[in-house]
Amino acid sequence: TQSTRPQRMLAAVQKNATRGDPRSVVKAIDQFCRQKEWAMNVGDEKGCILDSVVSEVNPATVLELGTYCGYSTVRIASLLPPHAKLITLEFNPDNAVIARQVIAWAGLEDKIQLVEGASGDWIPKMKEEFGVKTFDLVFLDHWKDRYLPDTKLMEECGLLRKGSILLADNVICPGTPDYLEYVRNSPRYKSQYFKSHLEYTKVEDGLEKSVFLG
Numbered sequence: 246t247q248s249t250r251p252q253r254m255l256a257a258v259q260k261n262a263t264r265g266d267p268r269s270v271v272k273a274i275d276q277f278c279r280q281k282e283w284a285m286n287v288g289d290e291k292g293c294i295l296d297s298v299v300s301e302v303n304p305a306t307v308l309e310l311g312t313y314c315g316y317s318t319v320r321i322a323s324l325l326p327p328h329a330k331l332i333t334l335e336f337n338p339d340n341a342v343i344a345r346q347v348i349a350w351a352g353l354e355d356k357i358q359l360v361e362g363a364s365g366d367w368i369p370k371m372k373e374e375f376g377v378k379t380f381d382l383v384f385l386d387h388w389k390d391r392y393l394p395d396t397k398l399m400e401e402c403g404l405l406r407k408g409s410i411l412l413a414d415n416v417i418c419p420g421t422p423d424y425l426e427y428v429r430n431s432p433r434y435k436s437q438y439f440k441s442h443l444e445y446t447k448v449e450d451g452l453e454k455s456v457f458l459g
């Protein structure tokens with residue numbers, strides 16, 4: 246039976262990366278996507294911007310919306326201080342199966358909680374289910390038309406505090422126009438655009454970093 250792209254990506258990790266070495270997992274996926282098959286990971290170029298924001302924020306609690314195969318999950322978790330926690334939401338069970346194995350290969354299971362389900366269902370339950378008060382950093386990389394509704398939901402559920410950082414992928418390509426308009430014009434956010442390129446291509450894309458002002 247035909248394999249899927251996530252399955253082939255996982256095979257590339259298991260073949261080329263060293264168990265317990267997150268950077269080698271990231272490198273193996275980037276090589277697979279450059280040399281074999283494009284895939285919608287945040288990638289190495291935008292990944293460096295992601296790394297610098299994570300290092301600057303030094304978050305104790307991180308929420309990722311849209312795990313996919315776990316590339317950015319591993320990238321973020323590899324930079325977290327001890328005892329920091331990353332919760333990542335993924336509603337496609339096939340992708341979740343792959344992501345769990347990528348996370349395990351990187352040896353980051355202790356820092357990452359992959360929750361299977363939809364962001365809209367889980368955001369309202371974060372406090373009661375996971376004992377999370379607020380998130381220091383949220384990485385948005387799921388369906389692009391869900392960035393805005395989920396951001397409003399996080400506000401309503403009190404999951405953002407003064408200084409919480411939202412970092413959104415793909416604000417140019419495929420684009421998240423309603424989200425961009427909101428964070429750039431709302432008095433409750435201070436927003437900044439980091440120009441880059443769509444993963445593994447020369448097409449323009451970028452990350453939007455938005456500080457919640459409370």
Ligand SMILES: CNc1ncnc2c1ncn2[C@@H]1O[C@H](/C=C/CNC(=O)c2cc(-c3ccc(F)cc3)cc(O)c2O)[C@@H](O)[C@H]1O
Nearest residue numbers: 285311313334335336337340362363364386387388391419
């Ligand atoms: C809505 N709530 C949700 N809750 C939980 N998981 C959710 C989810 N929405 C989507 N997901 C999951 O996130 C992942 C979806 C990510 C969507 N990303 C994109 O569409 C995307 C697409 C591109 C892209 C860019 C150019 C192009 F020509 C083709 C594709 C580039 C990217 O970097 C992207 O992130 C899947 O694993 C999906 O199952």
Ligand SMILES: [Mg+2]
Nearest residue numbers: 287386414415
């Ligand atoms: Mg993306």
